[in-house]
Amino acid sequence: SFARSIEAHTSYLSPRNAERFQMEMNLSFEGIGAVLLSEDDFTVIRSVVPGGPADLSQKIKPEDKIVGVAQDEDEFVDVIGWRLDEVVELIKGPKGSTVKLQIMKGSSESTVPDVVTLIRDKIKLEDREAKSEVYTPKTGPHKDQKLGVIAIPSFYNKLHQDVQREIASLTEQGVEGIIVDLRGNGGGSLTEATLLSGLFIDKGPVVQIRDGAGRIRLEQDVDGKVFYDGPLTVLVDRYSASASEIFAAAMQDYNRALILGEQTFGKGTVQQHRPLGRIYDLYENPLGSVQFTIAKFYRINGGSTQHKGVIPDILFPSVIDHADWGESQEDNALPWDSIARANYTTFGENKNVVENLTALHKQRVKTEFNYIYEDMVRYNLKKEDKTISLVESERVSEKAENEKRALVRTNERLARLGLEKVENLDDLPEELDEIDGFLEEAANITYDVLAADVYAINSKQK
Structure with missing residues (x-):
């Protein structure tokens, strides 16, 4: 409590949490592959590890929200109001064992939990590596045009080498542009953020770091080489944080890429961990660790990523209220501030192009994203309602209404794709199951970029 009264990320890690931190640093642990947090007496899914059991379950x-946990065939244990570490202890377990979770969907107004059964597995680095795919629309004006999508789940060691390999693969397949997908990427290695940025620029500063004494140092790309100089967009969401924000901010400040999606998390601080056992070695039992903030990140334009994060060039509609979620909502979070601009040269100006692309985007989201707008209205109404019905018939009716709405939306989307309607949600065709609305719109904008010839604008630093 004392540590967190100083700053949001300065804290004490109990022996249990210190062990968990080491497992995450070693990128090998056994469980369901989900990052959890505690919020208003609920255990909330912060993010899922790509390739882990939680992710693969879809x-x-x-x-x-996780409201109940059961082992194999045991009865469910109600975990509302539990400490986060106690819930984690219930959920984690040896590879191959079964855990059942009662889940209340964050995107639904229903208060009837779904039951999800998961087989615990070993979560490895390979499951979190950067991966690429070629995106080729089957219909529409961009039919048969190839785009490359590189999904980066975290900034792990040697990330830039993996991305370099994926870029080479995409180039061989003849893609016309690349989308870097950083959604849900909570960060990681600062060095990798700098090296990744260096693949897309010639040379120059990437991020500024100021320590507690006011000393400022630059992390720079110095190799003088550009590995990919074609059209580039970066897709982010509210869960993109730390190193993700450093990379996105650098690409934005250089005018090297268009940033698309939601305003990012806004974590602009640097932490260090120290195990207490090394200092107080007279005790037999483990003592845990301390985590403390030692510096702040600043963009090369001088602004901090703290609180504000990165504001995309083209904003997507979001059901997440920024006033309710992000670094700015953490207790005692450090404030936003700025320092002097670093010395760097930008690519060509693209203000007019962005305005034109934004107009096209707004026209599209009226139909493609109308569900999100509807959900935002319902969410705000529900947010004001502080009551909940205990009448079973009302709860069942509410669940049926939500399922009916989901079915109607599904059939509307199928109609737009020229596919047949379904009678229930269990009969979804693969084409619809694989569609990612945000990625789909990011691809549309990237094609717009190609049409606007932003590549010609951004092909040279000035």
Whole structure:
């Protein structure tokens, strides 16, 4: 409590949490592959690890709440109001064992939990590596045009080498542009953020770091080489944080890429961990660790990523209220401030192009994203309602209404794709199951970029 009264990320890690931190640093642990946080007496899914059991189930998403946990065939234990570390202890377990979770969907008004059964597994680095795919629309004006999508789940060691390999693969396949997908990427290695940025610029500063004594140092790309100089967009969301924000901010400040999506998390601080056992070695029992903030990140334009994060060039509609979620909502979070601009040269000006692309985007989201707007209205109404019904018939009716709405939306989307309607949600065709609305719109904008010839504008630093 004393540590957190100083700053949001300065804290004491109990032996249990210190052990968990080491497992995450070693990128090998056994469980369901989900990052959890505690919020208003609920255990909330912060993010899921790509390739882990939670991710592969396709039934657990960020913002979902875990309200009950059961082992194999045991009865469910109600975990509302539990400490986060106690819930984690119930959920984690040896590889191959079964855990069942009662999940309340974060995107639904229903208060009837779904039951999700997961087989625990070993979460490895390979499951979190950067991966690429070629995106080729099957219909529409961009039919048969190839785009490359590189999904980066975290900034792990040697990330830049993996991305370099993926870029080479995409180039061989003849893609016309690349989308770097940083959604849900909570950060990681600062060095990798700098090296990744260096793949897309010639040379120059990437991020400024100021320590507690006011000393400022620059992390720079110095190799003088550009590995990919084609059209580039970066897709972010509210869960993109720390190193993700450093990379996105650098690409934005250089005018090297268009940033698309939601305003990012806004974590602009640097932490260090120290185990207490090394200092107080007279005790037999483990003592845990301390985590403390030692510096702040600043963009090369001088502004901090703290609180504000990175504001995209083209904003997507979001059900997440920025006033309710992000670094700015953490207790005792350090304030936003700025320092002097670093010395760097930008690519060509693209203000007019962005205005034109934004107009096209707003026209599209009226139909493609109308569900999100509807959900935002319902969410705000529900947010003001501080009551909950205990009448079973009302709860069942509410669940049926939500399922009916989901079915109607599904069939509307199928109609737009020229596919047949379904009678229930269990009969979804693969084409619809694989569609990612945000990625789909990011691809549309990237094609717009190609049409606007932003590549010609951004092909040279000035």
